[in-house]
Amino acid sequence: xxxxxxxxxxxxxxxxxxxxxxxxxxxxxxxxxxxxxxxxxxxxxxxxxxxxxxxxxxxxxxxxxxxxxxxxxxxxxxxxxxxxxxxxxxxxxxxxxxxxxxxxxxxxxxxxxxxxxxxxxxxxxxxxxxxxxxxxxxxxxxxxxxxxxxxxxxxxxxxxxxxxxxxxxxxxxxxxxxxxxxxxxxxxxxxxxxxxxxxxxxxxxxxxxxxxxxxxxxxxxxxxxxxxxxxxxxxxxxxxxxxxxxxxxxxxxxxxxxxxxxxxxxxxxxxxxxxxxxxxxxxxxxxxxxxxxxxxxxxxxxx
Ligand code: P6P
Numbered sequence: 001x002x003x004x005x006x007x008x009x010x011x012x013x014x015x016x017x018x019x020x021x022x023x024x025x026x027x028x029x030x031x032x033x034x035x036x037x038x039x040x041x042x043x044x045x046x047x048x049x050x051x052x053x054x055x056x057x058x059x060x061x062x063x064x065x066x067x068x069x070x071x072x073x074x075x076x077x078x079x080x081x082x083x084x085x086x087x088x089x090x091x092x093x094x095x096x097x098x099x100x101x102x103x104x105x106x107x108x109x110x111x112x113x114x115x116x117x118x119x120x121x122x123x124x125x126x127x128x129x130x131x132x133x134x135x136x137x138x139x140x141x142x143x144x145x146x147x148x149x150x151x152x153x154x155x156x157x158x159x160x161x162x163x164x165x166x167x168x169x170x171x172x173x174x175x176x177x178x179x180x181x182x183x184x185x186x187x188x189x190x191x192x193x194x195x196x197x198x199x200x201x202x203x204x205x206x207x208x209x210x211x212x213x214x215x216x217x218x219x220x221x222x223x224x225x226x227x228x229x230x231x232x233x234x235x236x237x238x239x240x241x242x243x244x245x246x247x248x249x250x251x252x253x254x255x256x257x258x259x260x261x262x263x264x265x266x267x268x269x270x271x272x273x274x275x276x277x278x279x280x281x282x283x284x285x286x287x288x289x290x291x292x293x294x295x296x297x298x299x300x301x302x303x
Contacts, residue, residue: 011195013039013173013184020177030091031161031177034114034139037089039193041082042135042165042173045121046186048074049167052127074127075099078120078135086116093147098122098279103149114160115140115152117279123247132168134249138283156282157289164283166249174200174253174287181256181291197257200291206259209240210251218267248275252284256291 017032052074079099086092087104091112095104098119106112118137126133139161142151163175171186173193183197209230216224230240240260245251248262255262266273275281 010190010192013175013193013195016182016184016195017177020179030112030114031139034086034089034091034112034116035161035175037085037091038082038116038137038163039173041078041085041120042171042193043186043191044081044085045074045078045135045165046167046171048077049121049127049133073124075121075124082118082120082135092116093142094149094152096152096278098276103152105147111147113142115142115147117152117282119276119279122249122280123245126245126247131245131247132166132250132253133247134164134166134253136164136249136279136283138162138279138286152278156277156285159282159286162283162286164249164253164287166253168250172196172253174256176287176290178286178290181287200256202256202288202291203259206255206261207238207240208243208254208258208260210242210244210255210260210262211264212244212246213242215265215267215269218269219265220267223263223265223267248280256287 014032014036017035018029021027021029021032076099079097083095083097083100083104086095087106087110089112090110092114093106093111094115095106096115096117097104116137116139118135120135121133122136123131123133138156138159140152140154140158141160143154144151161175161177163173165171165173171188172183173186174181174183174197176182181200182195183200184193185196186193209227211227213227216227219227230242233239243251243254243260245254248264251262254260264273264275
């Protein structure tokens with residue numbers, strides 16, 4: 001009966017968050033409403049990404065569509081959908097998107113208490129070859145009565161929640177609201193994200209290292225030594241395997257489930273590193289830090 005219960009007792013992401021919220025009687029369901037709008041954005045992007053190839057075939061993507069309108073690039077389209085969904089939730093006050101030069105300050109009539117920082121479609125250069133890509137987001141509580149840019153320049157440790165949605169062989173939303181990390185897989189027949197990976201824990205030991213070896217000539221000595229030791233371990237242990245997709249959401253998702261390390265070290269070419277702190281790095285530090293056996297956090301500090 002346990003298997004049947006699993007099949008019929010569907011733990012949707014909305015139900016899961018409502019259960020979580022019941023642990024915070026003071027909250028008035030605002031976070032659940034915000035999350036439902038993020039979920040809507042993820043469902044839209046999942047559908048659009050899956051059609052992108054076909055759209056290209058029938059001449060929609062990148063050219064004019066049947067109405068003669070200029071077809072938007074998928075990352076621009078995704079950004080517009082997320083911005084509109086977040087504003088219409090009535091629960092946000094500042095939005096920072098990788099796609100927008102400036103932060104969006106929500107008008108007072110629709111203003112809420114959350115600040116959302118996000119990359120609507122990270123790794124979008126991989127779309128045309130069908131490599132998994134994703135949305136990454138982090139959520140802060142506004143601190144000032146009149147929202148200012150300082151409200152989105154808070155330390156990563158102050159994020160209330162963080163997550164990502166990976167558009168790959170399946171569409172999977174991985175979320176932390178501060179108490180563990182849980183993965184929800186989209187069931188397209190239901191249009192619902194169903195809990196499939198409860199309480200994800202990053203394995204303490206991993207056999208995989210994930211880095212762009214093409215940058216090796218630019219690495220500093222500690223990075224070069226660390227990677228060399230992955231390949232030629234001094235302690236006689238077996239060498240690690242290199243896996244590098246070039247799409248952070250895919251590389252980190254694998255690291256969350258299989259263990260190992262993902263690194264994009266600063267180097268001579270990118271002295272400040274390449275990954276954006278606010279909506280690429282901080283959300284993953286939150287996810288790594290709240291998955292209880294969080295080797296990820298220490299490993300992310302790398303060499
Ligand atoms: P490189 C995608 O553009 C991205 O921001 C991350 O998703 C990915 O991990 C990284 O860049 C890949 O960068 O320099 O190895 O191609």
